[in-house]
Amino acid sequence: MLHFSCDVCGKDLISGVSTRFVVKMEAFAAGDPAELTEEDTDPDHVEEMARLLNEQEETGEDSPTLLPACKKMRFDLCRSCYRKFLDDPLGREAAKLHFSEN
Template identity: 50%
Template sequence: MVHFTCDQCGKDLTAGGEQRFVVKIEAYAGFDPTEITDDDLDEDHMEAVARLLQNDEALDPDDVDSPICRSFRFDLCPSCHAKYLKDPLGRAPVRQFDFSEN
C-alpha cells in the first residue's frame, strides 16, 4: 500500500481519505528558441558546447541536485494546496509580527 503524507504539514493523506494534490516544479535555465541564429550554430559555438560538456564530466548526468536543472514533486493536503496556490513562491511573510515600540 502506498502511503502518502502532506509534504507541507505532514498530515496523513492515506487513511483519512483526504484528497491529495500533487505539485510538480521544474527549475531550469530558460532560453528562447527563436533567438537561435546561424551564428549560434557555427563551429565556434560547437567548440564552446564541447568545452562545457568537458567541464561537466565530473558531474553525474543523473544527478538531480544539479544546479542547472532541478525538479520537485510534492504531495499536499487540500488546505496546504490552497495555501500553495495563493503563494507558490512563498513570498508572503510566514507571520505578521506586531512590532510595538517600547
C-alpha cells in the first residue's frame, strides 16, 4: 500500500481514511521565447520585465542564471493544510505576522 504523509505538517495520510489533496506547482522564468504567451508579449509587460532585470543587474542580487529555468513541484497535503494553502497559497499572511514581530 502506498504511504503518504502531509508535506506541511507531516500527518499520515492513510488511504481510505484521510483525504489526501495534491498541489502541483510549476515555477519558471518568464521571457523564454519558446514559452511566450500573448500575455508575455504585452509591451508593458516586456518593458516591466526589462526594467526588473536591469535593476537586478545593478543591485547584484541573486543572478537569474543560478536559478533553474523551470521547477515543477508536487505536494501531498492533509485536509487542514490544503484549506490553509487555498486561503494563502504564498504564505503572505504568515510573512506579515513574522515582520510585525520586529
